Amino acid sequence: MFIDGRFTDGGVAERIVRKSPAHGVEVASWPAGDERSVNKAVAAARRAFASGAWSRLHCAQRAAVMRKAADLVEANLEKFALVEALETGKPIMQARAEMGGVVNLWHYAAGACRTIRGESYNNLGENLFGLTIRQPVGVVGAIIPWNFPLIVLSERLPFILAAGCTAVIKPAEQTSGTALMLAEVLAKAGLPAGTVNIVTGTGPDAGQPLLDHRDVDMISFTGSTEVGRKVLAGAARNIKHVGLELGGKNPFVVFADADLKAAADAAAFSMCFNAGQCCVSASRLIVHKSVEAPFTRMLAKLLRSIKIGDTLSPKTQIGAIFERAHMDKIMGYVNNADAKIVAGGKRAGPRRGMFIEPTLITGAKRAAPICREEVFGPVMTVHGFSTYEQAVRLANDTRYGLSATIWSRDASSCLRAYRDIDAGRIWINTVMEDGPETPLGGCKESGVGREAGVMGIEAYTEVKTANINLGERERWLG
Structure with missing residues (x-):
């Protein structure tokens, strides 16, 4: 000491x-x-x-x-x-x-x-x-x-x-x-x-x-x-x-007019950064129903391409889960989700370490623990919306308010959502970018x-x- x-x-x-x-x-x-x-x-x-x-x-x-x-x-x-x-x-x-x-x-x-x-x-x-x-x-x-x-x-x-x-x-x-x-x-x-x-x-x-x-x-x-x-x-x-x-249960909101390729890459990064063991990681994808299916497919494809492995390799993008008890907890959420796993859902990587595949889940009930509680792993659930008001309700349907991400080409939608979503830190058309000048909480x-x-x-x-x-x-x- x-x-x-x-x-x-x-x-x-x-x-x-x-x-x-x-x-x-x-x-x-x-x-x-x-x-x-x-x-x-x-x-x-x-x-x-x-x-x-x-x-x-x-x-x-x-x-x-x-x-x-x-x-x-x-x-x-x-x-x-x-x-x-x-x-x-x-x-x-x-x-x-x-x-x-x-x-x-x-x-x-x-x-x-x-x-x-x-x-x-x-x-x-x-x-x-x-x-x-x-x-x-x-x-x-x-x-x-x-x-x-x-x-x-x-x-x-x-x-x-x-x-x-x-x-x-x-x-x-x-x-x-x-x-x-x-x-x-x-x-x-x-x-x-x-x-x-x-x-x-x-x-x-x-x-x-x-x-x-x-x-x-x-x-x-x-x-x-x-x-x-x-x-x-x-x-x-x-x-x-x-x-x-x-803690956080952070929403990633994608409006129909968003740059979907850029948003999908950002969503993959947000949910997988630090193997999802990040309090501001996105864990709930809230996407307009008109683009929900193609966006989900696009994101799932990206997740399957992420490199999992030895943390000392410069090519590795996702490292290990912090400890076995936490890995078992994450897998418990996934295995009990009672929903469709469209990407990941299993252990991965070198046998001696503790690694989990990036996991994307659709059809989970909003009351399910995986949708309500902080999983703290590389796991994201998908939820569709039809109107701006519904998107905000879904984003705020949590006891947490740590961070949120908004993707849209419409400045008005972005600024309205910035005001209306309950979160201390919000990213608009980017994710997890900030500087020491900006307060966080x-x-x-x-x-x-x-x-x-x-x-x-x-x-x-x-x-x-x-x-x-x-x-x-x-x-x-x-």
Whole structure:
């Protein structure tokens, strides 16, 4: 683990071993952190915050440290990508692209660090003047998922640091490698000891103590909606600030006038990216009935051509499923769909790994679990619509509101759907394209708050107001 500026076992002897889901061999191990480890990390973060070594540092100096960290990640990009591919099972080409995204996030946050500002209110009368300032919220605990270990961390940590906060990070116990590598990079970049701490361990043993800790001022959690509810309940004990990015059941809406070839390619990418283990992946195809049959055939053909295999091969497009229990869960949804499988539906790839064919399903009832619950795999169900209103109803027929995709050549249809569909992130005639400038998050049961962009920094600040008397105050008692 990385606590108070140095690597340590955190006082625990037990270790967590990770096997590559693509190869079935051991690739890493870390200490199984517990409440003692969390307490040490939180104490270090609190001391660092109170010292002002980071929180009161000039924004230009904070930005310089973050830029240097970004440059060091870029210089070691291949190593970061290899570790990420081995631990998660994702294709090496995808891992390399994600590491490039990590570099962009750190560079952006370094620049945005210098934009934090307050406001003045010169409209309160002759004798009263108002000011607001933003100050760092304090110690932030961040719990990071296994599907995108470093890029999700980098959608949060540089913005936490830009705000002037200190942090305790609990990465997923199976994919902690790149978080620890990042800690080493930050130390080399000049980040003061205790500003960022990494505690490895399971959710119950390390995540829950972090959530419950009374000296943690804010929790940022990325993961399932079910666990998100527990985070909210735990945060209520000492009224922590909370940021949540949770599950999704994301619609991919195709109107009759869409560029069908382009939309089909985008749908294939969206449902198969990271083997569908992506919270913003499309899982419900909502397509106009006049083009439903040809579009479904087109998409099914594309899915059959996707290359599944060794994650370290540059030709591989879909890698392994994260772990056997999750693979069995995905296959359970497929096998119990009570519908027609028009593509995929079976295990695939090398025998030693855990791979699933991209699966397209038609005729599933809307009340079926495969249509209601987050499958989190390369699986998509098809649903037809006749009118714009019906398309929106189908898109919104879910408890989630994380992302949505809209395909149409008609600008009016696109903009109407953008307004009417309940989702925090929407793509129009593209999919999964964004930048560190744009905020991300969900609505409904997909979460609260926003990460990245200027809003992502503001999320980790407190607003403090001052009202200043410029003249003689009118006396209450004369």
